[in-house]
Amino acid sequence: MVSTGRPARLLAAEELARWEEDGYLVLKGVLDRAEVRDLRGRVERAATDYRDGPRVGRAHEGATGNREDLRVKNVVSLSDCLDELLDLDPVYRRAVALAGPYLQVCGTEIILRHPRPTPALAMHLDGGAALSRMMTVPGAPVSHVKALYFLTATPGPGTGNMTVVPGSHRIPLPRTGEGFSTHPARARERELVVDAGDVVLFPWNLWHSVGPNNTTTTRVSAVVWYSQLWARPVDYAQIEAHVLDRMTPRRRLLLGGIADAIPSTYYLPAADDYLPTMLAGLPLDAPELAPYVDDRDSHDWRDGAPA
Ligand SMILES: O=C(O)CCC(=O)C(=O)O
Numbered sequence: 216m217v218s219t220g221r222p223a224r225l226l227a228a229e230e231l232a233r234w235e236e237d238g239y240l241v242l243k244g245v246l247d248r249a250e251v252r253d254l255r256g257r258v259e260r261a262a263t264d265y266r267d268g269p270r271v272g273r274a275h276e277g278a279t280g281n282r283e284d285l286r287v288k289n290v291v292s293l294s295d296c297l298d299e300l301l302d303l304d305p306v307y308r309r310a311v312a313l314a315g316p317y318l319q320v321c322g323t324e325i326i327l328r329h330p331r332p333t334p335a336l337a338m339h340l341d342g343g344a345a346l347s348r349m350m351t352v353p354g355a356p357v358s359h360v361k362a363l364y365f366l367t368a369t370p371g372p373g374t375g376n377m378t379v380v381p382g383s384h385r386i387p388l389p390r391t392g393e394g395f396s397t398h399p400a401r402a403r404e405r406e407l408v409v410d411a412g413d414v415v416l417f418p419w420n421l422w423h424s425v426g427p428n429n430t431t432t433t434r435v436s437a438v439v440w441y442s443q444l445w446a447r448p449v450d451y452a453q454i455e456a457h458v459l460d461r462m463t464p465r466r467r468l469l470l471g472g473i474a475d476a477i478p479s480t481y482y483l484p485a486a487d488d489y490l491p492t493m494l495a496g497l498p499l500d501a502p503e504l505a506p507y508v509d510d511r512d513s514h515d516w517r518d519g520a521p522a
Pocket of ligand 1: 326361378424
């Protein structure tokens with residue numbers, strides 16, 4: 216390959232253009248067939264263990280939009296099946312490009328969507344009444360970005376597809392439910408056709424839903440949800456020590472396991488190895504990283520630098 220002399224970007228220019236215009240990215244072939252088969256097996260076993268287990272309380276129950284589907288939250292506390300996805304490079308590097316490196320994993324989920332003739336989940340934004348009204352301007356880091364891993368394909372319409380309204384991330388949320396359902400942008404609704412091993416990356420404020428699954432196959436998927444370290448996690452208050460113990464240093468940081476953490480550490484992480492750990496394996500001269508790599512001093516609150 217001929218070198219352009221320009222530093223490698225974490226997010227290709229065409230991907231950035233798609234993200235800005237459509238509000239989501241489909242990353243093709245993140246997992247190969249063998250990886251999909253292995254991960255799907257482990258996810259299905261974790262789902263069965265959960266379904267057949269005590270299911271005490273609601274801590275692990277996510278909104279499915281219907282009674283039949285299964286959505287298990289805070290999966291890392293129940294199973295190690297998603298551990299490798301937490302900072303899987305092709306996805307993690309794009310999350311860093313979009314949100315910056317002061318990241319956490321605010322949620323981990325597995326979702327089983329069974330055959331059904333009607334839509335599984337209504338059109339919505341993530342994050343509830345407060346977050347769903349937040350917007351970003353082009354080029355600014357996002358607060359939350361979700362990676363939805365497809366472990367089975369949705370090869371055509373009516374196969375349990377994720378449905379999106381392209382460009383809706385730039386539309387202020389209508390004030391009423393009726394305004395939302397009748398918004399002219401809804402005419403652009405599109406069912407995403409994906410292969411097993413593909414990943415859809417999207418922010419909280421993309422309007423999205425789940426269509427009917429007229430096949431005989433259960434759609435199996437997994438979610439790794441990233442957010443800014445300073446935002447509270449969605450799936451947990453604190454990850455248990457025995458879970459953090461099995462994680463690599465970066466995955467531990469991503470799950471809030473920051474040594475000598477006092478509450479403000481999540482706002483100004485000061486440990487010398489914080490950024491090197493978060494950025495290990497990424498090209499440090501990538502243009503998206505320049506603001507962070509150059510900005511160490513403003514984060515060193517111990518030296519009395521401005522807070
Ligand atoms: O199951 C899906 O395709 C989408 C789930 C969803 O709406 C979400 O993760 O916010």
